[in-house]
Amino acid sequence: MASLDRSLIAGLGPFDSLTPEALDQVLARARSARYAKDSSVFEENAEAHSFFLLLDGRIRVVRTTPHGDQVIARYIGDGELFGIAAAIGRTTYPATAMCAVDCVVLAWPTEAWADLAARFPSFAGSTFRTIGNRLQETQSRVVEMATEQVGQRVALAVLRLVRQAGRKTPEGLEIDFPISRQDIAEMTGTTLHTVSRLLSAWEDEGIVKSARQKITVIDPHRLMVISEHRAGA
Amino acid sequence: MASLDRSLIAGLGPFDSLTPEALDQVLARARSARYAKDSSVFEENAEAHSFFLLLDGRIRVVRTTPHGDQVIARYIGDGELFGIAAAIGRTTYPATAMCAVDCVVLAWPTEAWADLAARFPSFAGSTFRTIGNRLQETQSRVVEMATEQVGQRVALAVLRLVRQAGRKTPEGLEIDFPISRQDIAEMTGTTLHTVSRLLSAWEDEGIVKSARQKITVIDPHRLMVISEHRAGA
DNA sequence: GCCCGGGTTTGCGCTAGCGCAAATCCCGGA
DNA sequence: TCCGGGATTTGCGCTAGCGCAAACCCGGGC
Structure with missing residues (x-):
């Protein structure tokens, strides 16, 4: 050494x-x-x-x-x-x-x-x-888990990841390390199925773009809206 | 002063x-x-x-x-x-x-x-x-909230309170300060209704005894079993 | 180029637990 | 003692999101 x-x-x-x-x-x-x-x-x-x-x-x-x-x-x-x-x-x-x-x-x-x-x-x-x-930060997570529903929690987790590890690309802000649906589920206390469904829905709306082990946020603003508002369209 | x-x-x-x-x-x-x-x-x-x-x-x-x-x-x-x-x-x-x-x-x-x-x-x-x-401890709570269901979380919260503030009485271990169903709900991320239902059920089984702003644990052991096992009889 | 395996998507049914509402209970003050 | 208001209990319907299962997709190794 x-x-x-x-x-x-x-x-x-x-x-x-x-x-x-x-x-x-x-x-x-x-x-x-x-x-x-x-x-x-x-x-x-x-x-x-x-x-x-x-x-x-x-x-x-x-x-x-x-x-x-x-x-x-x-x-x-x-x-x-x-x-x-x-x-x-x-x-x-x-x-x-x-x-x-x-x-x-x-x-x-x-x-x-x-x-x-x-x-x-x-x-x-x-x-x-x-x-x-x-x-x-951990206490904030307790509060989140206690009061927000999955959609909001997942949105918050993704936003946090982007803030912490976002890399600018032509598409948008990409999380710069490989992360699976399962990982997001384990951060938010839900299942990979639910995470997958949410990301798919958001992708349809043009808010994020996701691939195998990769998530890119296209429209952080709308994701923030999701993370704050109860219920969604 | x-x-x-x-x-x-x-x-x-x-x-x-x-x-x-x-x-x-x-x-x-x-x-x-x-x-x-x-x-x-x-x-x-x-x-x-x-x-x-x-x-x-x-x-x-x-x-x-x-x-x-x-x-x-x-x-x-x-x-x-x-x-x-x-x-x-x-x-x-x-x-x-x-x-x-x-x-x-x-x-x-x-x-x-x-x-x-x-x-x-x-x-x-x-x-x-x-x-x-x-x-x-806060991280443990995150883990709990992410993985256990309400019954278990409430059981854990009650056990924790008893450990921290339990006073021995002829009946059992009583939490030595006034605590409402709402308080327990706010500790566990659920509603006072659900807490009330759980306590009622446990009272029927002789595990706890509860009154207005008061909870006494009669059978800590069975409460621990509830807190550990998934699903319950 | 083909195959394998892990990651992902999606459908479907089911239930834990929420939300609402109403009734009841009980403590503390007048 | 009576009364008011907060705490609690309980019923009922509903849905968010889980669990299971199947299909699919894709990248890397051979």
């Missing part, structure tokens, strides 16, 4: 405003690793030996119920920390991290966290802000 | 293992306040001027949707910090804190947080652990 170049992480959220020397110190304790698409970085309930930063790729964070149902907690994008719930008290990962595409990550041993946090307060702050944001 | 006695908070989670002097310093920046049942300690979207510790009572944390639906995020019990998402980056409260009964709270100005956290690392740690726990 070669020595890591600080340009990898300079300017990324968690390491914002660290001096070059500080960056080197932070990197000194990290190792980098590649994971192939569909491999997991860590598994639910496994002992939390490391925490991670995603350098490149896209990671799906999944929980599995005792019944075997899967629920996607969130997608992680470039520059985001993940596996950090572990850094805060937890000794075990609460979910599985699956690579939606080939990924490059940095990993720090869990023990390093307290030390880094103490030495670089802005790093600690950023971590906590991240966790705070996720709590916030 | 008289000076506060450190015995109020000695030994409480967040202030565990602080020296008497440290406790005094922490208390020096707090003020205590009483809130009547059904009054709010803070409102959603209001500016986060303070964070709080509940000394006595029970607080319902509620979010309201643009459509006017309410969702109960959680209940806060004695000795718990609340309104702290604000202490971590947020400048505004993400939810409303309503008193389910008369409450006594300690309040610190938001500005004091960074200072206290820096001076008393164990306080900071405890806060973060609390937030971590809540993230965890």
